[in-house]
Amino acid sequence: GENVEQHPSTLSVQEGDSAVIKCTYSDSASNYFPWYKQELGKGPQLIIDIRSNVGEKKDQRIAVTLNKTAKHFSLHITETQPEDSAVYFCAASNPRDSNYQLIWGAGTKLIIKP
Amino acid sequence: DVKVTQSSRYLVKRTGEKVFLECVQDMDHENMFWYRQDPGLGLRLIYFSYDVKMKEKGDIPEGYSVSREKKERFSLILESASTNQTSMYLCASSLSGGKDTLGEQYFGPGTRLTVT
Numbered sequence: 001g002e003n004v005e006q007h008p009s010t011l012s013v014q015e016g017d018s019a020v021i022k023c024t025y026s027d028s029a030s031n032y033f034p035w036y037k038q039e040l041g042k043g044p045q046l047i048i049d050i051r052s053n054v055g056e057k058k059d060q061r062i063a064v065t066l067n068k069t070a071k072h073f074s075l076h077i078t079e080t081q082p083e084d085s086a087v088y089f090c091a092a093s094n095p096r097d098s099n100y101q102l103i104w105g106a107g108t109k110l111i112i113k114p
Numbered sequence: 115d116v117k118v119t120q121s122s123r124y125l126v127k128r129t130g131e132k133v134f135l136e137c138v139q140d141m142d143h144e145n146m147f148w149y150r151q152d153p154g155l156g157l158r159l160i161y162f163s164y165d166v167k168m169k170e171k172g173d174i175p176e177g178y179s180v181s182r183e184k185k186e187r188f189s190l191i192l193e194s195a196s197t198n199q200t201s202m203y204l205c206a207s208s209l210s211g212g213k214d215t216l217g218e219q220y221f222g223p224g225t226r227l228t229v230t
Contacts, residue, residue: 009154034218043118043204043221044157089156101172102219106156 002027004092006105014113019080021108023090024072030092033073034102035064038087047088048075077110085112117141118222120205126228133192135225137205144210146188147219148172148180151202163188164210195229202226 003026013019025033031052036044050057050064050073057064061080066073077084087109091102121136139146145164149157149172159172161180169180177199181189188207192199203225208217 006156036219041223043206043223044219045221046218049218101159101162104156104158106154 002030002092002094002103004090004103004105006090006108008108009106010109010111012111012113013080015080015082017080019075019077019084019110021075021088021090021110022072023074023092023105024070025092025103026071027092027094028068028071030094030103032093033064033066034091034093035062035075036089036091038089038107040086044087044089080110080112082112082114085110118205118207118220120203120222120225122225123223124226124228126230127192127195128230129196131192131195131229133195133227133229135190135192135203135205135227137188137190137207137222138186139188139205139207139220140186141207141209141220142185143207143217143220144185145208145217146182147206147208148178148188148190149204149206150174151204151224157204160190195227197229200227200229 006023034049037047038044061078063076087107089107090105093102118139127133147162148160158174163169163182179191205222206219208219
């Protein structure tokens with residue numbers, strides 16, 4: 001079955017700098033890769049996703065890149081702000097295999113230093 | 115505004131007690147999920163349901179059961195709570211997509227359960 005590894009587990013960056021979180025997946029048939037952000041005391045919330053027919057997707061200060069050959073995808077946050085401090089989860093799915101399940105990474109705690 | 119609510123934010127139970135965690139969504143979603151979240155382990159799926167009265171085991175169903183009698187409500191039951199079930203429990207829901215479509219999951223705020 002699918003396995004998703006996420007690195008680093010903790011990332012500390014200076015406010016205004018960029019942050020990059022990386023994930024690798026094992027199932028080459030996976031074709032949907034969302035990123036969720038979990039703020040303190042809340043459940044995770046979808047912030048961006050990408051499907052395997054595109055290599056990059058941007059939404060303001062966040063972007064996700066996908067390398068299907070290497071089976072890895074990354075979240076990029078530019079011009080980080082204090083409100084970016086949270087735990088970020090990547091996930092992968094092969095909807096043809098299961099229309100319901102996401103396989104999750106272990107999470108990255110992002111700390112933005114003022 | 116979409117909403118998933120969980121019956122308790124914090125819960126303390128004794129070993130051996132039967133525990134009910136309730137989740138309600140107001141978005142008319144077909145799919146509902148129960149996860150547990152532990153540091154360094156991410157989100158692990160316990161059970162999910164894709165329709166009323168339907169349920170499927172996730173990755174870690176042992177020691178848990180679920181009930182979905184109404185579309186909007188999905189309950190997680192710990193038949194006999196044990197200390198290793200101390201964790202954060204998250205409920206989520208999503209629309210049922212068509213073929214090759216996976217819907218966004220909407221999460222509740224979580225229930226932090228402590229079993230002593």
